[in-house]
Amino acid sequence: MTLRRRWALALLWSCATACQAAVTVSGDTQPISWRPGMRLLDVMTAAQPDAQGYWLAAAWLHQPLLERQARLKAGVLFDLDTLRRAAWAAGRESRARAAAQLYRQVLALPVTGRQIAKLDPVAVEVGFAPNLPVSEGDRLIYPSRPDTVRVFGAVVATCTLAFQPMQLARAYLRACPALAEADADQVWLIQPDGHVTRLGVAPWNRADGLPLAPGSTLLVPIRSDDLDTPTPELNPQLAEFIGTQPLAEVSP
Template sequence: MTAGLLLGACLLSNASHSNAAVAVTGEVSNPVSVAYTPGMRLLDVISKAEPYPNDYWLAAVWMHLPLLEQQTRLKVGVLFDLKLLQRGALLNNNAALATLAESLHGYVSRLPVTGRKIADLDPVKLEVSFAHNYLLSDGDHVIYPPRVDRVTVVGAVPKICSVPYQAMQEARDYLDHCPRLREADADFLWLIYPDGTYKQVPIAAWNRKDGVYAVAGSTILVPVRNNIPDLPTPDLNEQLAQFLATQLLAEVAP
């Protein structure tokens, strides 16, 4: 078995573990772990937990077991592409890019596969919108985090930065506090919101889009300049942003 397949097998094995219940924890009045029954929906357990009304529901996370395998494969693919990028950089005598690829590989390796499913976990909205009151699976876990007044910058930067959140500040302006490496793509960044959504943001003089703001708890991915000829990793930055969007806020542990 190759190293990539072995890693995938190990991650899938870990991902298949079930907690045999549905849990709601974090900033709630009554953390609960409820025995799963078929047909159970989000509001059935969230209403028992009673999330605090003034906390940061935007960043709440639903870890949905059926998504673990898909996200495991996404992580393995990102790690594989980072290894390809590192080897391609070495073959092209670009030591700085090879070092960045190796550093990002280590960073991604340490991130968990969460199974996060994008959903509005505002209990009030769930009460009035049956269409968003999704069915649960055995072993699912919902976490309501405390509010975080920081924005995190990762990717093609010397080190991960945690920058104070400023209301109505353009996403690109957070890079003033976390300078990019020469190996960064200077034309775009990826903005990852705490609700698990993400988008590419043009930031260069020729393509700049104004009015794109980070919110508290956002992550900004500074993409890698991925322009080595014949290297089959054109989607690396987008897939890395997609995987980062599955993560919980750094202050939250499942």
């Protein structure tokens, strides 16, 4: 059994007790009674999410995805530890410390099983979004609208910044200093619904994208391509794993 698989199984086992429960809906909703065979629309209709709620950030924590996401987290942790060791061996102590800090932060994040899906009840009802089956132990979260944007990763300290309408990523990045060990060419935008987009931020590849939505996260990637043991999948997989996390206000 590989080290990554052992870590993934340990992470999955750690959430097993919490994951064995009936389907629940939390956030700004009405209480519901769940029955086997329900689909998303059944749960949404019973829960009646507030029409004024922040449906863009709604999260579906889906039991069948737990094992795959446990492997994803294990892979991110493995690559961060590999990066830390390679940096120490190359005499890049600040890179090693940055990797160790990111390792601790990722280790603290839960494996959620978040399924990226459109959870707007109207869209599901009229067929613009699929009405998928819900598994026992699933959880739907309908949070209130936040008023912040987070900057995470290879930064001096994780920043929680006030959301500004129509503000682009580069403005938030200016307000949260990056480490010298950051990749200066790109950042990853994790939207409140979990979708991930890579944005160029260097003069030669700048792509501002759309203004950020409330509750978005910007991941400033850590550099690893100049070491003897590069980890090319680290940052895209880290961004993907961050996308599995519900908004901090309602995280499990």
